[in-house]
Amino acid sequence: MFILIMLASTNEKYKFSLNNISHSFNASQVESIEVLRNINFNVYEHEFLALIGPSGCGKSTLLNIMSRLITPNYGEVLLDGRPLRYITTKIGYVSQADSLLPWRNLIDNVAIGLEIKGVGKRERRKKAKELIARAGLEGFEKSYPNELSGGMRKRADIIKVLAIDPEIIFMDEPFSALDVFTRQMLQDYILDIWQEIHKTIIFITHDLTEAITLADRILLMTARPATIKSEYNINLPRPRSSFDIMFEPQFIEIHKTIWNDLKEEIAITGEGDNQNF
Numbered sequence: 001m002f003i004l005i006m007l008a009s010t011n012e013k014y015k016f017s018l019n020n021i022s023h024s025f026n027a028s029q030v031e032s033i034e035v036l037r038n039i040n041f042n043v044y045e046h047e048f049l050a051l052i053g054p055s056g057c058g059k060s061t062l063l064n065i066m067s068r069l070i071t072p073n074y075g076e077v078l079l080d081g082r083p084l085r086y087i088t089t090k091i092g093y094v095s096q097a098d099s100l101l102p103w104r105n106l107i108d109n110v111a112i113g114l115e116i117k118g119v120g121k122r123e124r125r126k127k128a129k130e131l132i133a134r135a136g137l138e139g140f141e142k143s144y145p146n147e148l149s150g151g152m153r154k155r156a157d158i159i160k161v162l163a164i165d166p167e168i169i170f171m172d173e174p175f176s177a178l179d180v181f182t183r184q185m186l187q188d189y190i191l192d193i194w195q196e197i198h199k200t201i202i203f204i205t206h207d208l209t210e211a212i213t214l215a216d217r218i219l220l221m222t223a224r225p226a227t228i229k230s231e232y233n234i235n236l237p238r239p240r241s242s243f244d245i246m247f248e249p250q251f252i253e254i255h256k257t258i259w260n261d262l263k264e265e266i267a268i269t270g271e272g273d274n275q276n277f
């Protein structure tokens, strides 16, 4: 009995855990691609974790497994110490692609998750309006996605997820399609949100500067079949600003260290000329 209580409490100290995750895709009837090999890590409540790895190594596959969009061939995903078997609204997901519906205006796009949850029209519009204002999009409530800039649409994607009040937020290269200035503004926006709501965030990127700017901890994935190669704690002070932080000696130092580690994996995939690194 005592041992059981001990085990339960050990698991529960993590918000999210991956135990021995391995996954392959069938490329054809005879050939299979091994994408993930024995991935293990834990995520603490309120932590901002970045996962970084070379292009095509399996980052999105891993996030899809973590949100149960894909069932892994092997291994277990735990949320609050309990096996996660189904898709849940406890997890919010922001992807690289636009998720706004072109025929809905901003307020109705932001409120869509609340509508699915059965929240009444008045209440969901009130909540959406508040989030829109806090995201600096006041005045655009009636605008349609094609009337908004890429950066504004991305903010809308994020508040659409915040509206359902998830416990944990997954982001899969959300800013990679944006220009460098807009990307920096969005990084500051995420830093502000995290500072305010302090939810667990797992953020995938292949931009090392972005990972160091945002995260408390970075996990580096190897080339395919991907496994976790290294772990780095980012002890830069908070609150952070994406512009100022780049000039901190500590930032330059850790950037150099991780880059040396990462470039070995990029060399394996032959993506060395990718500017995002």
Ligand SMILES: Nc1ncnc2c1ncn2[C@@H]1O[C@H](COP(=O)(O)OP(=O)(O)OP(=O)(O)O)[C@@H](O)[C@H]1O
Pocket: 025, 026, 027, 033, 035, 053, 054, 055, 056, 057, 058, 059, 060, 061, 062, 206
């Ligand atoms: N549904 C699928 N069926 C077959 N192969 C797949 C499938 N999804 C992904 N793959 C393959 O798995 C590998 C990993 O893909 P994944 O999209 O997870 O990588 P990634 O690290 O997210 O890449 P990127 O940096 O381009 O976003 C790739 O070789 C890809 O072609």
Ligand SMILES: [Mg+2]
Pocket: 059, 060, 061, 172, 173
């Ligand atoms: Mg991907």
